[in-house]
Amino acid sequence: MGKKVKYRDVVKREGPKQALRKGNKSRKGPHGPQRKRGFKAKPNFAQESSPAAKKPKPNEDKLVDCADSDEEEKDSFVDYMKLLRESFGDRLSKVSNEAISSESSSESEEEQHVAEEESNVDLAGGSNSDEDEITHFNDVESEEEAAQEDEMEESEDPFNKHVCHELHPSLLEALQESEAGLWEQHSKSWMRLGDLVVLIPKCYLKETEKRTLLDTTVYATPSPIPKRLDGSSTTQQLYIKAQIAPNLVQANKGLIGQNSLFTPLQQELFSIVNNYQDLYYPERTFDNAEQIRFVYCLHAVNHVLKTRTKVLHHNSKLAKKEDVPEEFRDQGLVRPKVLIVAPFKDSAHKIVNTIINIMFTEDKGNVIKKKRFVEDYTGGELYMPKKNPKPEDYERIFTGNSSDDFRIGITFTKKSLKLYSDFYSSDIIVASPLGLRTIIGAQGEPERDFDFLTSIELLVLDQTDVFFMQNWFHVSHIFDHLHLQPKALHGTDISRVRLWCLNLWAKFYRQTLIFSAIRLPHIDALFSNKCLNFAGKVQVANKTEEGHINQVYVPLQHVFRKFNASTAVEMIERRFEFFIRSVLPRQKDNAMKQTLIFIPSYYDYVRIRNYFKKEDLSFVQICEYSKDAKVARARDMFFHGDAHFLLYTERYHFYHRIRVKGIRHLESNMNKKVGSMDQMSVTVIYSRFDLHQVAAIVGSERAARLLSSERDEHMLLTEDN
Numbered sequence: 108m109g110k111k112v113k114y115r116d117v118v119k120r121e122g123p124k125q126a127l128r129k130g131n132k133s134r135k136g137p138h139g140p141q142r143k144r145g146f147k148a149k150p151n152f153a154q155e156s157s158p159a160a161k162k163p164k165p166n167e168d169k170l171v172d173c174a175d176s177d178e179e180e181k182d183s184f185v186d187y188m189k190l191l192r193e194s195f196g197d198r199l200s201k202v203s204n205e206a207i208s209s210e211s212s213s214e215s216e217e218e219q220h221v222a223e224e225e226s227n228v229d230l231a232g233g234s235n236s237d238e239d240e241i242t243h244f245n246d247v248e249s250e251e252e253a254a255q256e257d258e259m260e261e262s263e264d265p266f267n268k269h270v271c272h273e274l275h276p277s278l279l280e281a282l283q284e285s286e287a288g289l290w291e292q293h294s295k296s297w298m299r300l301g302d303l304v305v306l307i308p309k310c311y312l313k314e315t316e317k318r319t320l321l322d323t324t325v326y327a328t329p330s331p332i333p334k335r336l337d338g339s340s341t342t343q344q345l346y347i348k349a350q351i352a353p354n355l356v357q358a359n360k361g362l363i364g365q366n367s368l369f370t371p372l373q374q375e376l377f378s379i380v381n382n383y384q385d386l387y388y389p390e391r392t393f394d395n396a397e398q399i400r401f402v403y404c405l406h407a408v409n410h411v412l413k414t415r416t417k418v419l420h421h422n423s424k425l426a427k428k429e430d431v432p433e434e435f436r437d438q439g440l441v442r443p444k445v446l447i448v449a450p451f452k453d454s455a456h457k458i459v460n461t462i463i464n465i466m467f468t469e470d471k472g473n474v475i476k477k478k479r480f481v482e483d484y485t486g487g488e489l490y491m492p493k494k495n496p497k498p499e500d501y502e503r504i505f506t507g508n509s510s511d512d513f514r515i516g517i518t519f520t521k522k523s524l525k526l527y528s529d530f531y532s533s534d535i536i537v538a539s540p541l542g543l544r545t546i547i548g549a550q551g552e553p554e555r556d557f558d559f560l561t562s563i564e565l566l567v568l569d570q571t572d573v574f575f576m577q578n579w580f581h582v583s584h585i586f587d588h589l590h591l592q593p594k595a596l597h598g599t600d601i602s603r604v605r606l607w608c609l610n611l612w613a614k615f616y617r618q619t620l621i622f623s624a625i626r627l628p629h630i631d632a633l634f635s636n637k638c639l640n641f642a643g644k645v646q647v648a649n650k651t652e653e654g655h656i657n658q659v660y661v662p663l664q665h666v667f668r669k670f671n672a673s674t675a676v677e678m679i680e681r682r683f684e685f686f687i688r689s690v691l692p693r694q695k696d697n698a699m700k701q702t703l704i705f706i707p708s709y710y711d712y713v714r715i716r717n718y719f720k721k722e723d724l725s726f727v728q729i730c731e732y733s734k735d736a737k738v739a740r741a742r743d744m745f746f747h748g749d750a751h752f753l754l755y756t757e758r759y760h761f762y763h764r765i766r767v768k769g770i771r772h773l774e775s776n777m778n779k780k781v782g783s784m785d786q787m788s789v790t791v792i793y794s795r796f797d798l799h800q801v802a803a804i805v806g807s808e809r810a811a812r813l814l815s816s817e818r819d820e821h822m823l824l825t826e827d828n
Contacts, residue, residue: 264346265330266413269383269642270564272327273607274615278310282615282639293332299372300388301649305332308641330642333382336374338367345381347405348412351465358464359401369402376402385619385644387634389626391570393503403567403620404461407445410565411519411534414444421603431602438603439562439613440593443516445535446563448543448585450573453507455515455537456484458569459526462517462535466524475525480515484508501764504573511577514538514546530559531597540574540581547588558593560585562608564617571623571630576761579629586637590614615641626799628675650807656825664788665823667801667813672794682792683714690792695724700751703770707757716754726752729767731759738765745769 274282281289293305307329336345342352355368362370369377372395379386380402391399414437421435449455459480467473474480487508491497516533518525530536536559548555566589568574574582590613601609607616619638623630638644656665670685672678694702706712712730719726727741727750745753746769753767793801795814802810805823813821 264413265381265383266346266410269327269330269618270605270616272325274612274641275310275326275328278308278327278329278641279612279615281308281310282641295332297335297375300375300647302647304646304648305384305643306646307332307643327641330382330384333379333384333645336369336378338369338371338374340368342368345377346409348409348416350412351405351408354465354468355405357468358461362398362401370398373398373402377406379645380406380618380620383618383640383642385621385634385638385640385642387621387623387630387638387644387646389623389630390647390649391622391624393500399622400457400461400569401465403447403569403622404458405465406620407447407535407565407567408462408465408519411445414438415519415534431600433606436603436605438599438605439564439608440599440604441531441559441562441597443530443533443536443559444562445565445567446560447535447537447567447569448540448574448582449537450511450539450570450577451505451508452484452487452510452513452539454570455513455539456480456507458537459484459515459517463524466519473523475523476527480526484513495766497764511539512541512545514542533559540577540585543585544578544581547584557588557591558595558597560589561591561593562613563589564613565620566617567620567622569622571621572625572627575627575629576758582633586633590617615639618642619644625803628796628799631799632675651802651810652806654803654805654809656805656823659825661787661825663825665825666788666790667805667821667823668790668792669813669816669819670792670794672796675796678794678796679711682794683711685792686715687718690790694752694790701745701748701753701769702751703745703753703755703767705755705757705760709756709758712754712756719752719754724752725750726754728754729759730754730756731762733759742767 289309290306291309293307295303295305297303310329342349342355347355356363359369359373362373376386376388376399388399417437421437425431425435447458449458463474463477470477485508487510489505489509491502496502515526515537516528516530517535517537518528518532519534546555547557547560568582571582590611592611607613618640619634621630621634621638634644634646668685668690670681670689672681693699704715706715709730712728716726716728727744729738729741733741741750741753742765744750745767748769753770755767791801791804793813798810798814801813804810805813
């Protein structure tokens, strides 16, 4: 077994406390104490039994830097195989079929290791037995699977077209530039998804380009504009693996009608997803969440099974060959190929159950460690008060186990799923941003690991808007560590690794699916700058017909004040200056007493708080780090008019949803002794970078007029209906 290395919690959880959970009074919210798990470092499985494995290893676990300059990165003719052989030496000796470790152990053999597995802790928080040291597949392939693989290679399967070919130099150049002008924009309108913006990278392929007769290279090309699926399409026409095709109706039975495979929304989503294009869908709701989850879980399972079939098929052919031809490159630098990021354990519980239902129609012991999974990912619900209940969206967001620190690996074998597998033995990883952040660590820390992110081919971000409330920096940190050069081989046979993986071009092949309840500038920037899929990308961009202002049923003055900023970075400074110079002086008047200042960013909150202290203004404060006693005191002082201002952060509101009385701007049942209804108002400051937030309030057309107007101040009135 490998040397056991424990990770310390390198990042403090950033988030507010929550109400007490049932049966656990010592725990407060999703950021309360969590069980810490380390992992055992993965040994070189092929060398573990040899005498050389016991000797101190030379400095060979470090890959040489194959791209020290921009010119070298763009050079598609670098001999990476030579560099890798120089770096790893004997470990690149021919291992052919043996490099893909056997997974053919029976269930009885796995059960014999259960006691040992439960006592060991690995990277995923699971077992570290011999079977967890698996790095690839080596099941005995049936003739039916071989025939199916031959048929798939000759078909128009989007999977085969997406991962099996190299990028043309002109397409690679366009993707590396990643400028807006290098993407062709198309518009489509579908029944359920609505307005679509399709971006296809421009690839200037010269049809008259001279090629020799011996040049048979087939290059990857961008996917065509997606076409909406016909409701009568069969699983075979959709290139869904025959292994799971009979299970889909049963797995999706709660959402579909008779004689149908998908709902209308699922048909349109799968049309894009199965085309291997990136997708940004900012209209996720509680009602369509299950439909969305089924689509991306089906796509993930289908992708893993196709990869598995291809590897097994090539194994059977390589058994009769002495060397490994180029066409048998079918793997990444590491095994994990799908990463699903979700905010809470309850979300992960639903995702894993959906995967299980897609794989198996009945529970026949096919899922290893399912009992442990149920115990870890259920229970611990938040207490929801009956008196003064929380809003409906709060109860639905925080239903089930709302812990935000988790990670779990899933391994696919021929007839079973194994949960809590080591990351380097896993096909799918389901984790939270915080769960990954504690493993990735920070620069300069000796105990950190992110090699498992090197060959991610499918990345799913579900409930992305919730990540913004948890800690968006964790999401950015994950993207910064995707597809980096690995520090060790982790048992990989380099002769079987795809060339585009060796060239570190995996980011151009990765498909990213983003699902969010709202549009946010941070998510837009992530989709624009970090999603570089050569197949193209699709964004759902529907206009907001009526904003939430139409749901305000009390007489109020809504004042919108615009400030100018040329860049998003400049906007931060300009917003603060505009607030203290133009907005705050008006609010200091006694007529504007009991003003609540709602602040989305914690850093802006700290800056405003320090300014208020410096100017000796009358204020109280509530943020995600405020203790309960201080929150109660601040609410009482503000309600009775003892404080002029209340600084209130968005994250605290998201996690607690308290009722703050005495606000002249929002609350109708205010303290009549210190204010009156006709003095209530709402003031919003915005720039052109806040278009989507303003559109959610007043509607898209009205928001466009507010931004294009020469006037910097507008007032809207709501009336009592």
